[in-house]
Amino acid sequence: MSSENQLSLFDDSNFNQQELIPTDPKIPIPPGTYSTMTELAQHCDRCHRCVLGNTRTHAVVGRGNLKAPIMVVGEAPGQNEDETGLPFVGKSGQLLEKILASVNLSTDQDVYIANINKCLGGYTRIITEEGSKRLNWIVKNQWSGKVLSVDSNGSLVWKQVTGWYRSKLAGRQLYKVFFPDGKCNNKGEVGYIATADHQVLTRRGWITVEELQGGDLVATGTPAPGSRGLQVLLGSLLGDACISSSGQFLENHSIQQAAYLKLKARVLNGFRPQVKEYLAKSQNGKTYQSLSMGLAKTYYLHDLREEWYPNNKKDFPITALEKLDNFGLAIWYMDDGYWRRKTKDGQIRKSIDVEIALGNITPETAQKVVKYFETQGYRTYAVFKSTWRLFFRYGEGIRFLENIAEYIPASMRYKLPEELHSIPFNIEVYQEEAVVTYWKPVIKKLLPPKPDFDVVYCIDVEDTANFVTPAGVVHNCRPPENRVPTTQEMTACKPYLLEQIRLVDPKIILLTGATALKSLTGDKRAITKIRGQWLEWEGRLCMPIFHPSYLLRNPSKERGAPKWLMWQDIQAVRAKLDEIRKDT
Numbered sequence: 296m297s298s299e300n301q302l303s304l305f306d307d308s309n310f311n312q313q314e315l316i317p318t319d320p321k322i323p324i325p326p327g328t329y330s331t332m333t334e335l336a337q338h339c340d341r342c343h344r345c346v347l348g349n350t351r352t353h354a355v356v357g358r359g360n361l362k363a364p365i366m367v368v369g370e371a372p373g374q375n376e377d378e379t380g381l382p383f384v385g386k387s388g389q390l391l392e393k394i395l396a397s398v399n400l401s402t403d404q405d406v407y408i409a410n411i412n413k414c415l416g417g418y419t420r421i422i423t424e425e426g427s428k429r430l431n432w433i434v435k436n437q438w439s440g441k442v443l444s445v446d447s448n449g450s451l452v453w454k455q456v457t458g459w460y461r462s463k464l465a466g467r468q469l470y471k472v473f474f475p476d477g478k479c480n481n482k483g484e485v486g487y488i489a490t491a492d493h494q495v496l497t498r499r500g501w502i503t504v505e506e507l508q509g510g511d512l513v514a515t516g517t518p519a520p521g522s523r524g525l526q527v528l529l530g531s532l533l534g535d536a537c538i539s540s541s542g543q544f545l546e547n548h549s550i551q552q553a554a555y556l557k558l559k560a561r562v563l564n565g566f567r568p569q570v571k572e573y574l575a576k577s578q579n580g581k582t583y584q585s586l587s588m589g590l591a592k593t594y595y596l597h598d599l600r601e602e603w604y605p606n607n608k609k610d611f612p613i614t615a616l617e618k619l620d621n622f623g624l625a626i627w628y629m630d631d632g633y634w635r636r637k638t639k640d641g642q643i644r645k646s647i648d649v650e651i652a653l654g655n656i657t658p659e660t661a662q663k664v665v666k667y668f669e670t671q672g673y674r675t676y677a678v679f680k681s682t683w684r685l686f687f688r689y690g691e692g693i694r695f696l697e698n699i700a701e702y703i704p705a706s707m708r709y710k711l712p713e714e715l716h717s718i719p720f721n722i723e724v725y726q727e728e729a730v731v732t733y734w735k736p737v738i739k740k741l742l743p744p745k746p747d748f749d750v751v752y753c754i755d756v757e758d759t760a761n762f763v764t765p766a767g768v769v770h771n772c773r774p775p776e777n778r779v780p781t782t783q784e785m786t787a788c789k790p791y792l793l794e795q796i797r798l799v800d801p802k803i804i805l806l807t808g809a810t811a812l813k814s815l816t817g818d819k820r821a822i823t824k825i826r827g828q829w830l831e832w833e834g835r836l837c838m839p840i841f842h843p844s845y846l847l848r849n850p851s852k853e854r855g856a857p858k859w860l861m862w863q864d865i866q867a868v869r870a871k872l873d874e875i876r877k878d879t
């Protein structure tokens with residue numbers, strides 16, 4: 296054989312190159328390599344162009360109409376996809392099908408779905424029913440108890456741990472997330488360390504740690520009072536309840552007021568109230584049975600103290616007065632108010648005096664209280680008699696008591712004159728409230744790479760998939776097999792996607808999420824900024840849209856919420872398809 300013939304044999308690169316593709320990322324996959332999707336899928340099944348080839352069960356190439364006018368591009372397979380070999384088959388897939396069906400689109404006729412990648416590729420304390428536990432301990436021991444979590448209404452709920460993950464950091468960036476005024480110890484701020492792609496629950500919805508900005512309010516996963524709890528707390532603090540510098544709420548009542556205190560404790564159930572009996576001593580040395588109610592230390596109570604104790608001394612913030620309604624006023628009055636019949640020349644008169652003790656507040660605050668009552672339609676005046684007291688002017692006191700009487704239970708009716716006892720008690724306001732999460736600003740700090748910190752831990756939680764840490768609620772991270780593909784992995788796999796696009800030849804490409812957008816078009820903008828916009832890529836119309844899993848984590852359908860925005864986007868897609876079909 297001549298050397299020329301020998302060379303031409305080696306030049307038959309089409310055959311050799313195709314055979315080499317599965318194992319070598321350096322071998323390009325030129326356009327036109329595959330004539331059918333089946334050929335391409337067979338190659339993907341044997342492919343080892345990136346490390347994901349080592350862990351897959353099935354390569355996940357695509358599903359839907361091979362000649363569809365719309366192509367949906369996702370990121371990478373998850374567990375369900377890896378097992379079935381089909382993209383978008385879990386909860387996200389079901390939601391995607393529903394979204395498509397809402398504008399009469401289906402994978403049978405109009406849509407083909409593919410992925411960028413075809414193969415599946417901490418010491419934080421967690422609040423559990425048994426106290427706080429370290430995340431790595433939970434993972435190592437596969438502990439399956441219940442952890443505190445937040446449901447879609449923002450209520451705190453206990454949910455079971457259902458999965459445990461230990462994964463390599465694999466070049467991901469690490470952030471420390473903590474509250475600015477969180478407790479410090481000699482090891483630094485108390486918070487958690489998370490990879491940049493970890494999701495955090497904020498007022499803006501679920502966002503990655505990387506997207507967190509200064510001033511973002513995160514769900515702390517610790518209780519905030521509901522509307523009635525707020526009235527009980529404020530009314531009690533206006534009375535003689537206090538919050539200690541360590542954030543402990545405490546109030547005392549006489550044993551005769553036990554039933555009333557239990558009602559208060561019921562409303563504040565989210566703060567884990569503890570009612571205890573103790574022996575109190577009066578100034579003249581007499582002892583008597585008393586009750587105290589303490590509430591668990593929380594971020595909400597800690598921040599409330601900042602507001603109520605300027606210069607470490609209790610004072611009424613005017614903002615607290617502005618939040619009070621008649622229920623809160625009733626609590627304040629029951630805790631620190633009195634009434635008595637007026638007398639003249641030894642004769643008891645019909646009119647009554649009503650007084651509320653204000654304590655050791657400043658003269659300015661006493662005047663603010665008078666002004667506040669004026670805005671509520673009551674004429675009052677404040678007097679200093681060793682401490683400040685508030686008096687209702689003639690005829691105003693009875694009107695005030697009339698307005699709050701329905702919130703005064705049987706055990707406290709002695710705080711009302713007999714003529715008001717016929718006003719029925721409204722037990723409804725003293726029912727337990729759903730415990731909602733408190734929101735608080737957070738700080739994040741990029742950590743320098745640590746050679747000894749190359750393993751991260753995470754857990755799955757039933758239904759809600761999130762759990763409470765010392766610096767807020769975090770979503771379970773992507774399990775190791777479902778992490779964001781690395782740039783090398785995306786680059787290695789992209790030629791397959793380009794071939795799929797060439798074979799399907801869609802009129803419209805929908806890119807689900809920032810990774811799909813960046814990988815195909817190179818556009819690095821945040822998905823929240825660019826979703827719903829038409830882009831041109833290689834002469835094709837593309838629209839970035841939210842990933843269905845993002846919608847599952849943000850279920851609100853309110854105007855402006857991710858689901859509402861998706862509804863706008865999918866309608867625009869339907870309209871564009873109709874327009875294209877009309878023109879061809």
Ligand code: SF4
Nearest residue numbers: 342345348413414788
């Ligand atoms: S390049 Fe794509 S098909 Fe190949 S191993 Fe990686 S992810 Fe799988």
